[in-house]
Amino acid sequence: MLNFDLKGLVFVNSRQTAKHIFSLLSYHHGGYISSVDLFYGSLRSEQRKERIEQLSNCETKILITTNCLEAGIDLPELDFVVLRGFSSLNSFWQRGGRCGRKSPGLIIFIPDSNNHIDYYYATQPQRLLSPVEKVKIQPNYPSILSRHLLCAAAEGGLNSDEVTQYFGDKSDLVTAELLKQKQLSWSLGKRLWKRGYPHKYVSLRGIQDETISLIDVKTSKILEEMSLYIAHKECHTGAIYLTASEGKTNVWRCKELDLKQNKAFLELENSSDKRTKPDVQLAVEPLSKLEDPSIVKTAIPNGNLRLIFYWGKVKRQVMGFKELQLVYAPTCINRNCSHYQIPKASQMTKCPGCGWTLKQRLNTQEIAKFEFKPPLETTIEVPLLRIEVNETLATAITNKAQEIKKAILKTYHNPDDIPHQLSPTFSYEPVHLALHSLCHLLTKTVPLLFLASHQDLSSYTEQRPANIGTSHRTIAYIFDSVHEGCGTTEALVNDWDNCVEKALELATNCDCGDMGCPRCLTEIGCPESNDGLSKLLGMWLLEQIANSP
Ligand SMILES: [Zn+2]
Ligand SMILES: [Zn+2]
Ligand SMILES: [Zn+2]
Known part of the structure; x- marks a missing residue:
């Protein structure tokens, strides 16, 4: 061009x-x-x-x-x-x-x-x-609803019929809570009132938080501005940040992210071959149920999943970051090889694993690691889908994992030859593998079904200290990745059968076979860095759900 x-x-x-x-x-x-x-x-x-x-x-x-x-x-x-x-x-x-x-x-x-x-x-x-995707917007989440309700009450007051008429069935609970918190009050004429101007707390999308100015320390000029949420990940103290001006890429280093002044101070870096990668951790806390739990049957007799749709908190912590060096290195590009995408010494020409000719590829090498004390913390409130499995299904998953392990060992006689995509099967708890993979496979279908990106959803797998009732200790969450939600998790809950069917179709048709690849399994934003995934086990679980009698 x-x-x-x-x-x-x-x-x-x-x-x-x-x-x-x-x-x-x-x-x-x-x-x-x-x-x-x-x-x-x-x-x-x-x-x-x-x-x-x-x-x-x-x-x-x-x-x-x-x-x-x-x-x-x-x-x-x-x-x-x-x-x-x-x-x-x-x-x-x-x-x-x-x-x-x-x-x-x-x-x-x-x-x-x-x-x-x-x-x-x-x-x-x-x-x-084909026609464009369905739009899913969900204005009924408690915190969104409450803010709009407060605005209406501030503008002209509301009587109780109007509350139900304009704000739907869930508004009664929200109103009661707001009255309890003294955010709303009854007037003598039996109308609900709110003082002040609550509109400033309403936003359609995105987190309400501070704006950070990125400052060039040499000139004191503002380079760019971004939300605190993004700055924690991209422009924390020590981060490499890229900008472009006058036809060149500028590589900056953030000298300090000053949270008191809402400023990040950046200095031009001498070398252009460094990058940084934040180390992110999540903690999920359900606050209130949005719907009654539902049981999903599977092809395993009495083996069930339980889905619970919550409103809850997701705390994101940036624990520190890795310093990376960019290198062009000979790399194996055979997806079925255990050396796939692992950079080799510069004089090597053939892959020691599969014998394919190595190709020059841009890679990163970790050269240092830094920790933040305390971590950089942001909390979002979102709709959450919790997925639990009962003991019967957990046992079936464990048996299936055993079967998969045996089959892998039969194919690759030497354990060193097992491709890295298959090795988690040997090191992770089977229910963790199955649920984590299930979440990824389901998330992948989202853009096919709704006007949403797969990045609108995140998932997280955790272990509780012990089993609770008949429910296994390992559970998974799928949630909207923007503050106050974007309706995508709810769309998935409501269209569950369709999602399961589409997820199976996508995974089956992907040409990576049993391995799992960025097209069908891994996600850039995975808080577990795509560790602990098994396409085989995830697909097996999907099949059990799809084939329930
Ligand atoms: Zn190879
Ligand atoms: Zn694939
Ligand atoms: Zn993940």
Whole structure:
């Protein structure tokens, strides 16, 4: 596109990807590229305006951007739009519609081979023409409902009939709670009132928290702004943070994230080959039940799952971070090999495991580890789905895991040859493996069913100190990953059978076989770093659910 002097946008699904593509481009142009720029959410409004202007007057020809440029911003006439990776049909057409308004335009879809949904649409492109996904919005969660109720009470007061009429069946409980907390009060005329202006606490999406300014220590200028929630992960003290300006990637080091001043102080780093990766831990705490528990039968006689839909808290702690070194190293690209994606010494040409020719790939090597004391902590309130299994099902899972282990040992005579995707079967508790994998497989189906991304959901597996009643001690949670929820977990609860069926279909059709891969199993945001997964055991559990009599 650059060679043809065309003007356009490149849409990617994350800021990291945008920055990565930009730094690769500038690297291939000798470290500097003037006709390409970046556009993403944490740029300040002047910076955004300037970058759009530069595109309009052709100082810039191509903007690499995230979904923040999707709607609502006026753009000049464009020749093309490149869509790197699929996010939803809705945004596919929104993004694509940015070009070819007056004269013909070109839309190029470049699927990500590691993404299962991209794979799905790449192999069945006619499905891109199907109707856009269902929108799921759930305004009935207690904390959202209570804030809107308070606004209405502040505006003109409400009588009890109006409360039920406008806020639905669940509003009685919320009203009682707000009265108890003295947030609402009855007037003499039997109306509910709220004093003050509660509207400022209402947001449609995203966490209500402080904004952190990223400051260049040399010039004291504000580079960018971001929410505290993102800063904890991307711009903590010691973090490497990438920006782009004037055609170059700038590699910054955060000297200090000052939470009193809401500022992060950044300094340009001398070397460009360092990266950091935060070490994240979760703790889940259910607060109140949103629905009565439901029992899911399986093909195992008396073997059941119990699903409980809660409102609850998820505490995210950034415990520290790893310092990584970028290296080009010979790497085995055979997915079925135990050396897959493990960088080798620079003089090696053949994989010691499978004999395939090694390929030069960009890898990271951990060079140091740092710990925060205390950890950086953020709490979100979200709808949670808790998944439990009873003892009968737990026993069946354990037996199945034994069977899988035997089969693996039969295939790979030498234990050293067992691919790393299969090795957790030998080191993890079977119910943990099964539930963790089940959650991942279910999460993968979300973008096929609803207008939602698989990143809208997270999951977490934990062990209680002991079994409770007939329920096994290992339990799993699936929850919305944005504060106050986005309705995706509830959509999954309501469409459970369909999700199970689709999850089986996706996993069965993935060409990685029994291994599990980023398309069908692993998730970038997994709080357990994708440890403790088994595609075989997860699929077996899905089959038992799907085949219940
Ligand atoms: Zn190999
Ligand atoms: Zn796969
Ligand atoms: Zn996980």
